[in-house]
Amino acid sequence: MKIKYELQKKDKNTKGRYGILHTNYGSFETPMFMPVGTLANVKTLTTDQVKAEGSAVILSNTYHLWLRPGEDIVQKAGGLHKFMNYDGPILTDSGGFQVFSLAKNKKKDIVEEGVHFKSHLDGRKLFLTPELSIQIQNKLDSDIAMSFDECPPASADYNYMKNSVERTLRWAKRGKDVHSNENQSLFGIIQGGAYEDLRRLSATETVKLDFDGYSIGGVANDGESKEDMYKAIDYSIPYIPEDKPRYLMGVGDPIDIIEGVIRGVDMFDCVLPTRLARHANAFTKRGKINLRNSKFKEDFTPIEDGCDCYTCTHYTKAYIRHLVTSDEALGGSLLSIHNIRFLISLTEELRKAIKEDRLLEYRDEFIKEYQFKHE
């Protein structure tokens, strides 16, 4: 079946909304944070470890799986769920963002038919089209597929952006025309940078194509300011039907998630929790901390008091510091668990705040504590 979004409650003072996303693998509350499993695994963690932290949808990357192991192997395995052992919903992106960010030397040749670029692995010539992206995703058998879009740089001028938005619309239609997996939902992607009229154009025309949900793209590419991100959301949301989920792509900073929810976003994804973990960083309510810091040498308390994640209920900062300073990979795994839980837990609190009509108060309290300066 296709996913179905059910609106439950709006926050009185903002565009924030609480809802339920019904999927092939159960029903899940929104707003939600989706951990990223680029190569069919959330780095270093088993799916049981990810589920234990309350994951609902997790994300995997079409471009990466296309190269390794290839969509045919995933299909032969019985689809991505079986292949990676996840019995929750999976969303695949389209590859558009990776073409933008990972193409060898960032060189690519965008033509009407698709994008010519070279593999980030071996420089092999590749050609990805809207049709191919959807066909790959059909085979991966994710629950939610993304339309193939162009991700223009933040610095693109108005004319470039306008042409790009129009091409992305044509690509969205082409992808939708070949989409053939009845159990897979397809999202359209709204682009247009920080230009109000282009976001409106992109949103209204994408909605006319009638997708199962809508993403707001182009906010986490390369150099977008926070203001531009908020504008992009504000300029897009009003045109998305209320009964469809709204997904802000690639955003995982806690304050950005809060600001996104206030503006009406339902779904977020980001590699930030696992990437920070690999660099020994942990989210806390008082901002990020680096576990390499010698002040944690004899700190036998959890990363965050009161945190219910596996890491905080079993391990201390002193132990994790020992692991990360000794280059033991378990340190990064434990930090990934904590950071993923931190963002999932944040969305749980945001849902509660919406139910209580106190989203703005929650934001102010959160920011006050989060921006606390560590001595």
Add this chain to the structure above:
Amino acid sequence: MKIKYELQKKDKNTKGRYGILHTNYGSFETPMFMPVGTLANVKTLTTDQVKAEGSAVILSNTYHLWLRPGEDIVQKAGGLHKFMNYDGPILTDSGGFQVFSLAKNKKKDIVEEGVHFKSHLDGRKLFLTPELSIQIQNKLDSDIAMSFDECPPASADYNYMKNSVERTLRWAKRGKDVHSNENQSLFGIIQGGAYEDLRRLSATETVKLDFDGYSIGGVANDGESKEDMYKAIDYSIPYIPEDKPRYLMGVGDPIDIIEGVIRGVDMFDCVLPTRLARHANAFTKRGKINLRNSKFKEDFTPIEDGCDCYTCTHYTKAYIRHLVTSDEALGGSLLSIHNIRFLISLTEELRKAIKEDRLLEYRDEFIKEYQFKHE
């Protein structure tokens, strides 16, 4: 309390024996395989993941913990169990083997007082003595500590070996004299290479010092042959009292474990399962396989049919191959889980074989299948 070994059943045809090891953290059957957690973690795995595969005693390394994070920090954490979150028994080695194998450039200066050598991390000058080794282990608060011994190379001549055995005896006594942790058992180590009279000397004199258990050392140093290993065991075991556990240090090859059990060994440890895993290798009953092999590309069966480990019950060879060829660390973690379970499971089967007086038949059947040549 100190550990207590309770002999339950001897194999009719060999020296193999089934027993129970009573510890501060519960009672466990022997023969047992002990996974190694060098730096207070079994590489890449949580202790819950290790316990789920049936671990009893796990091992940690005094030398490594002395350098990082330092025994005082572990003591302040409440001991090694609390520090690393393991509520099963823990054994610490003495550092003697690491001085032998890890000293910078393998240079060391052995004097009667102890060993001068340089840190493998930063070349800093270090001096480890029998007393210091025991004092560090007392602070680590493991359940079983090891005496500090000299690990002579396999190539050592008779005279070198004789002097070394005598020094190790003096060191064993000095260590025992300062041992002061009432909840910690202390093992003596039998050395003597493949010389029958030196093993006898080492064993009888070590036993006179009355330890809580006895290790057979010098069998996994550097270049010992299988024959020498079996001799070392055969020459040592007869002098160890039946009511004390016998631990063969550093041995994890499946066939060596079987041969050790047949010769009367109760406990084994080795880094092999995790080290093999990092190189994409898995134990199977038909010998080792390398998961990088392209023949596993579309092999949607577990590493070993019928294996009850977490990896085999959740993941396929094709998936693990995808992970290891994509340099995803989860691949190594899943292989570590399987390999640890393989050796623990092997000891379970050996215990059953002892109970049924068919240890020799078990060995022959195992070897026949294990040496099967993969096409």
